[in-house]
Amino acid sequence: MRFVPTAIADVVIVEPDVFGDARGFFLETWQDEKFRAGGIDVAFVQDNHSRSRQGILRGLHYQLTQPQGKLVRVVTGSVFDVAVDLRRASPTFGQWVGVELSEDNHRMLWVPPGFAHGFYVLSAMADFVYKCTAAYAPEDERCIRWDDPDLAIDWPVPAHATPLVSEKDAAGATFGEAEVYP
Ligand SMILES: Cc1cn([C@H]2C[C@H](O)[C@@H](COP(=O)(O)OP(=O)(O)O[C@H]3O[C@@H](C)C(=O)[C@@H](O)[C@H]3O)O2)c(=O)[nH]c1=O
DSSP, X not given: OEEEEOSSTTOEEEEOOOEEETTEEEOXXXXXXXXXXXXXXXXXOEEEEXXXXXXXXXXXXXXXXXXXXXXXXXXXXEEEEEEEEOBTTSTTTTOEEEEEEXXXXXXXXXXXXXXXXXXXXXXXXXXXXXXXXXXXXXXXXXXXXXXXXXXXXXXXXXXTOOOBOOXXXXXXXOTTTSOOBO
16 A cells, blocks of 8 residues: 655545456555554545546535545546645645546545545546545535636646536636635
């Protein structure tokens, strides 16, 4: 299990050991002691699974007073996954990291509390699964537009294509007007 730092401290790529054999493969997706040793010392209270078609973009989501840390991965297909630092006191406030997660690279991304999160589906279909450190609280949920010009996220969207987003996500706030963390 490797814990690979990203350009934003606290956002970590996790590369599990994948044990392939004649039957297929085996990997650990969570192991308390190993993740703690890797700096991810948290307790999870909810697991989620979403399925999306190619071109779908979900995000950028966060919960304001009940922030969720998320350990995210892809079990079918591939996505471009993004975490945005919304901690005003952070030296990387307003910066983002993007990582391709796929069924082939088996990578996970640790998105700590204090970040907005979203992903764009690169494959025909993607099954996205993740663990959360706080329960879903719809009244606490906030959304920043994926294409906010100040964030300037370099989504790998093909020329002349526009990501497909939910009505809720299309109505997201700008980064400038969004409520953020201290
Ligand atoms: C997120 C969530 C949604 N739902 C319901 C509400 C709604 O009817 C339906 C779809 O919800 P949404 O449109 O918010 O789903 P979705 O756009 O997939 O929301 C997710 O996006 C990614 C990027 C994240 O980071 C997650 O934390 C979460 O916000 O599922 C739950 O019951 N529990 C949950 O934890």
